[in-house]
Amino acid sequence: MLTILFDGVAYGMLLFILAVGLAVTMGLMNFINLAHGAFAMAGGYITVLLMQRLGVPFLVCLPLAFLGAALMGALLERTLYRPMYNKPHLDQVLFSIGLVFMAVASVDYFLGSSQQNIHLPVWLKGRTEIGSDAFMLGMGHYRLFIIAVCAALTVALQYVLTKTRFGSRLRASVDDQRVAAGLGINVNLVFLSTFAVGSGLAGLGGALGAEVLGLDPTFPLKFMVYFLIVVAVGGTSSITGPLLAALLLGIADVAGKYYIPKLGAFIVYSLMIAILIWRPQGLFVRKAAKSS
Amino acid sequence: MKRRQFTAAALAATTFAAALPALAQDNTFKIGLILPMTGQQASTGRQIEAAARLYMAQNGDTVAGKKIQLIVKDDTSLPDTTRRLAQELVVNDKVNVLAGFGITPSALATAPIATQSKTPLVVMAAATSSITEASPYIVRTSFTLPQVSVALADWAPKNGIKKVVTLVSDYGPGIDAEKFFKERLTFNGGQVTEALRVPMRNPDFAPFLQKVRDLKPDAMFVFVPSGAGAAVMKQFLERGMDKAGIKMIATGDVTDDDQLNDMGDGALGVVSSHHYSAAHPSATNKKFVEAFGKANKGLRPNFMAVGGYDGMRVIYEALRTAKTTGKATPTGDALLAAMKGQIFESPRGPIFIDAQTRDVVQNVYLRKVEKKDGQLYNIEFDVIKDVKDPGKTR
Numbered sequence: 001m002l003t004i005l006f007d008g009v010a011y012g013m014l015l016f017i018l019a020v021g022l023a024v025t026m027g028l029m030n031f032i033n034l035a036h037g038a039f040a041m042a043g044g045y046i047t048v049l050l051m052q053r054l055g056v057p058f059l060v061c062l063p064l065a066f067l068g069a070a071l072m073g074a075l076l077e078r079t080l081y082r083p084m085y086n087k088p089h090l091d092q093v094l095f096s097i098g099l100v101f102m103a104v105a106s107v108d109y110f111l112g113s114s115q116q117n118i119h120l121p122v123w124l125k126g127r128t129e130i131g132s133d134a135f136m137l138g139m140g141h142y143r144l145f146i147i148a149v150c151a152a153l154t155v156a157l158q159y160v161l162t163k164t165r166f167g168s169r170l171r172a173s174v175d176d177q178r179v180a181a182g183l184g185i186n187v188n189l190v191f192l193s194t195f196a197v198g199s200g201l202a203g204l205g206g207a208l209g210a211e212v213l214g215l216d217p218t219f220p221l222k223f224m225v226y227f228l229i230v231v232a233v234g235g236t237s238s239i240t241g242p243l244l245a246a247l248l249l250g251i252a253d254v255a256g257k258y259y260i261p262k263l264g265a266f267i268v269y270s271l272m273i274a275i276l277i278w279r280p281q282g283l284f285v286r287k288a289a290k291s292s
Numbered sequence: 293m294k295r296r297q298f299t300a301a302a303l304a305a306t307t308f309a310a311a312l313p314a315l316a317q318d319n320t321f322k323i324g325l326i327l328p329m330t331g332q333q334a335s336t337g338r339q340i341e342a343a344a345r346l347y348m349a350q351n352g353d354t355v356a357g358k359k360i361q362l363i364v365k366d367d368t369s370l371p372d373t374t375r376r377l378a379q380e381l382v383v384n385d386k387v388n389v390l391a392g393f394g395i396t397p398s399a400l401a402t403a404p405i406a407t408q409s410k411t412p413l414v415v416m417a418a419a420t421s422s423i424t425e426a427s428p429y430i431v432r433t434s435f436t437l438p439q440v441s442v443a444l445a446d447w448a449p450k451n452g453i454k455k456v457v458t459l460v461s462d463y464g465p466g467i468d469a470e471k472f473f474k475e476r477l478t479f480n481g482g483q484v485t486e487a488l489r490v491p492m493r494n495p496d497f498a499p500f501l502q503k504v505r506d507l508k509p510d511a512m513f514v515f516v517p518s519g520a521g522a523a524v525m526k527q528f529l530e531r532g533m534d535k536a537g538i539k540m541i542a543t544g545d546v547t548d549d550d551q552l553n554d555m556g557d558g559a560l561g562v563v564s565s566h567h568y569s570a571a572h573p574s575a576t577n578k579k580f581v582e583a584f585g586k587a588n589k590g591l592r593p594n595f596m597a598v599g600g601y602d603g604m605r606v607i608y609e610a611l612r613t614a615k616t617t618g619k620a621t622p623t624g625d626a627l628l629a630a631m632k633g634q635i636f637e638s639p640r641g642p643i644f645i646d647a648q649t650r651d652v653v654q655n656v657y658l659r660k661v662e663k664k665d666g667q668l669y670n671i672e673f674d675v676i677k678d679v680k681d682p683g684k685t686r
Contacts, residue, residue, distance in 0.1 A: 003502060004499065004502060007499065007502065011498075105330075108330050112334070113329075113331060113334030113335070113338075114334065114550070114551070115519060115520075115522060115523070115551075117526075117551075117554050117555070125529075127530065127531070138502075138531065140530050140531070142530070211526070213496070214523055216332065217330075218331060253496070253499075254498065254499045255499070256499075257499035257500060258500075261488050261489065261499075261500060261503065264491050265491050
């Protein structure tokens with residue numbers, strides 16, 4: 001049971017890193033970006049290609065995946081996304097879905113449709129077991145690594161958000177874009193950097209998740225629902241909301257599949273429905289949030 | 293006057309040119325190959341198309357005076373798309389044979405079209421028993437899950453495996469594998485303590501494998517569609533199941549030749565049962581593997597490829613021997629009659645298309661993953677000859 005809890009936490013933290021960019025983007029720019037999964041896929045494929053073709057060690061690939069996805073995000077934000085900010089939500093959805101299909105098709109064309117395998121370094125392949133029998137906690141080293149990295153990132157994100165000037169500019173822009181611009185905050189720059197960092201984090205999540213979730217060209221479509229659930233349940237006005245939502249989702253998914261294999265994936269959806277009926281705005285909502 | 297002559301000449305030329313395609317129509321034999329070229333099952337499509345083109349390259353594209361035209365369509369593993377493509381191929385392109393079908397739902401969705409249009413349908417990949425019963429025009433050259441599952445259920449009790457947990461993907465072939473493995477194992481004195489089914493979409497094996505680990509059986513019997521085997525293997529090793537004394541026995545889809553080498557040394561020693569291994573020690577297979585690799589940048593053929601290769605052989609031979617009047621293209625019924633009862637040597641071994649069930653009767657091999665020339669292969673160590681599909685209800 002403890003092992004399942006551990007696995008669930010690892011899965012949840014991975015989902016958090018993947019989805020936090022989406023949560024911030026949706027809250028900040030009021031933009032429904034369904035192509036978020038494509039950035040995650042980009043990060044994953046960057047890692048795979050660097051490791052397979054150039055023999056770059058795994059740990060070095062992770063920041064490179066972050067940078068690659070962030071650059072891609074910044075480029076696309078400046079060129080494609082910016083004209084779409086004031087369009088109705090349906091247009092934004094159609095646009096991002098179109099982007100997803102283009103991403104899926106181009107990756108499929110250039111790199112093939114098979115699952116990509118990552119060969120982890122030996123020190124990440126082990127497993128530590130503490131305790132025995134019913135209370136045994138089996139911790140795969142890779143999942144420990146994921147939890148460590150994601151926890152560090154969460155702390156860093158929270159720090160940036162609350163204790164730096166950029167963070168306060170970001171929060172101001174989320175609260176009220178027009179007033180923030182009126183106060184001299186360069187909202188365009190805030191949007192650009194946030195989008196880039198969000199996409200970068202997605203790319204990092206994709207690289208970390210390639211081993212656990214698998215990586216193939218349909219990755220954005222497969223996992224989009226999970227990202228959206230994290231954002232819907234966690235709300236878009238803080239990062240602790242999506243964090244707790246992702247952890248809840250991860251543990252529910254893993255535990256559900258373990259204890260009731262027949263229902264398996266359905267547990268997650270039922271939980272989401274129950275939570276949204278109880279709290280339609282998501283689990284954590286800041287009272288002063290206003291969308292421009 | 294020059295203009296009139298010119299116009300007359302042009303008119304004659306156009307009429308002549310227009311007549312040519314009509315003549316060409318009568319001499320082409322069209323094969324509609326519907327495969328998943330993109331999506332989760334894309335490796336299936338890639339292998340089968342490569343094998344079909346290899347067969348055409350090796351045997352020429354003219355049979356019995358007819359020019360063979362291969363029309364390949366991508367159904368992305370969606371049965372609705374498969375049915376629509378099959379309909380278009382039959383009605384618009386007027387194909388003589390439908391072939392391919394990467395997954396069971398695709399084949400079953402297309403069965404009514406084959407029956408209605410009296411077009412033979414050669415199943416080269418899908419593996420559920422009931423497919424051949426869905427239409428009298430269906431012939432299969434791939435395999436069925438019951439065929440290969442009972443082989444393992446016979447082998448396991450003789451090798452110290454009594455308690456087994458089964459883990460299958462929750463769709464037709466998976467349920468077939470689970471049912472027939474359980475029946476045969478129980479008949480042989482073993483016991484299936486738990487039967488787990490993994491959902492097809494978004495397969496995340498971690499919690500299921502953890503459950504198997506906690507149940508502590510002698511072995512875990514696995515069936516997942518080709519392509520997902522690597523994920524199972526990874527989780528099996530990560531959870532330390534081999535160290536906990538749980539063996540992994542699987543149908544050959546898990547140790548798919550296409551992915552096997554990429555799985556790493558953790559796959560060594562896995563026992564599987566299947567109808568084809570790229571390391572099958574026969575002269576026919578050696579030639580096939582070499583030619584396939586040469587034509588496809590060193591790609592190793594897997595059981596999907598051999599299903600496609602043999603499917604083309606069945607079609608070619610049927611066209612050659614079908615009863616027809618004069619030079620006309622044989623009808624669907626004549627082709628079907630010529631497909632039934634074919635017996636020949638395939639790269640996998642001897643195979644036989646049963647005239648009653650229209651299904652494939654073939655050898656099933658027990659193999660172990662070993663290293664050969666620095667690469668991982670399924671090395672055969674035992675064989676059960678001429679296995680008929682035990683899953684037929686009629």
